Amino acid sequence: MNPRLAAFSMVEVVMAVFIVSLIVLPLTNLLISSNKTTNYSLLEVFAVRYASELIEQFQRLSPNLKEIRLKNRIVLKNIVEDHGFVRELGPKEGGHNDSPISIQLPSTNISFFVSPLNSLFVERKVEVEPLTAAQKILNIGTYWNVCITLSWKMSPKDTVIHTACFYSIVREEK
Numbered sequence: 001m002n003p004r005l006a007a008f009s010m011v012e013v014v015m016a017v018f019i020v021s022l023i024v025l026p027l028t029n030l031l032i033s034s035n036k037t038t039n040y041s042l043l044e045v046f047a048v049r050y051a052s053e054l055i056e057q058f059q060r061l062s063p064n065l066k067e068i069r070l071k072n073r074i075v076l077k078n079i080v081e082d083h084g085f086v087r088e089l090g091p092k093e094g095g096h097n098d099s100p101i102s103i104q105l106p107s108t109n110i111s112f113f114v115s116p117l118n119s120l121f122v123e124r125k126v127e128v129e130p131l132t133a134a135q136k137i138l139n140i141g142t143y144w145n146v147c148i149t150l151s152w153k154m155s156p157k158d159t160v161i162h163t164a165c166f167y168s169i170v171r172e173e174k
Contacts, residue, residue, distance in 0.1 A: 039154060044164065046118050047150040051166035054126065057112050058146050058170050064110065065142075065172035072107040076144050076170065080126045082106040089124045091117045122161060123151040131169065142172040 061076075069075055079085065088103040103112045117124055131143040151163045 036154070040162075043118070043120060043152050043154070043162070046121070047152065047164045048166070050115060050117065050121075050124060050150055051148040051164075053114060054112070054148050055146065055166065055168040058168060061105075061110065062170050062172065065170070066174070068108055068110075069172070074107045076146075076172065077128045077130070079105050079108070080128050080146075086125070089114065089126065091119075091121055091123070118152070120154070120156070121150060121152040123149065125149045128170075141174045144170045144172065146170050 065076055068079075085103060085106060088101060098116065100113045101116055103114060104110075105112060114124075125148070127147045127149070129145045129147075131145050146168045148166045148168075149163060150166075151161050153159075153161055
């Protein structure tokens with residue numbers, strides 16, 4: 001057997017590498033892009049979960065708001081703007097803890113239970129404003145617009161902060 005016929009030429013090897021790279025490079029870019037999209041979607045799901053657990057608890061608190069206001073002379077806006085409440089909602093220094101956090105609502109005997117934030121989240125904030133137009137039109141109580149804002153980074157070194165806002169209306173009986 002002739003040894004020249006059994007070997008590949010340099011041109012054949014270069015052409016094979018070129019053809020393989022035409023296939024592998026776009027697939028690699030596709031996988032990287034898919035991974036980024038999946039990570040972003042996962043963090044959005046976390047944000048929805050964090051917001052929905054707070055919204056549910058505000059909805060459950062709704063029937064007690066009148067009693068809290070009359071007994072403690074404090075309205076929902078004052079509760080969520082309390083420094084202790086704001087501090088407890090935020091991310092914790094020193095790592096991620098999987099245990100639920102119990103947050104005592106100021107001037108009440110009511111606690112909120114919230115999930116600790118994933119380490120990529122930089123903020124969880126609650127803002128409450130009265131809906132005066134709804135109160136004038138419906139005249140059956142006080143309505144509060146609850147806005148829950150969550151902010152996160154895609155990676156610890158990322159400089160871009162992504163933010164999502166979730167809204168709910170809470171009614172305080174007249």
